[in-house]
Amino acid sequence: MSKKKANLAITAFVSALCMWLLAGLWHKVIAVQFYTRETGAQHEGTVIILIAYIILALLMVYLYGFYRIKKDSLIQAFLFGVVIGLLWVFPHELAMAGAHGESVRYVFINAAWHMVEQGVGGLVIALISKRFACW
Numbered sequence: 001m002s003k004k005k006a007n008l009a010i011t012a013f014v015s016a017l018c019m020w021l022l023a024g025l026w027h028k029v030i031a032v033q034f035y036t037r038e039t040g041a042q043h044e045g046t047v048i049i050l051i052a053y054i055i056l057a058l059l060m061v062y063l064y065g066f067y068r069i070k071k072d073s074l075i076q077a078f079l080f081g082v083v084i085g086l087l088w089v090f091p092h093e094l095a096m097a098g099a100h101g102e103s104v105r106y107v108f109i110n111a112a113w114h115m116v117e118q119g120v121g122g123l124v125i126a127l128i129s130k131r132f133a134c135w
Contacts, residue, residue: 007129008061015124016057020050022117031110057121060084064125074123081122085114 024046060081067080090111097107
């Protein structure tokens with residue numbers, strides 16, 4: 001594996017780990033305290049969830065290479081992640097709310113959280129890629 005690919009893999013893994021930890025904070029600590037009636041998901045299977053975040057981060061790292069931003073702009077990197085968070089969660093959650101009668105209010109709250117969560121993922125990608133000069 002080339003050094004560039006190794007750096008991109010490390011970037012994706014660190015970003016995935018950060019987003020996964022934030023997901024655990026939201027779904028296991030915050031959401032259950034404030035939105036108990038609205039969230040029915042148990043969020044078991046943390047290894048599968050971690051794998052999902054690694055796949056998400058790999059896709060984010062790949063797309064980040066095409067994203068037309070100033071590579072030094074942390075605000076733009078955060079906004080890149082915000083868009084990814086919205087695209088990743090909102091349509092699916094809305095469909096599940098319609099199909100299973102889940103709370104539409106919580107769909108918006110959860111989508112907002114994921115916009116922050118993946119925004120942080122975008123920041124991590126920007127910071128690490130700047131350090132390793134991945135692009």
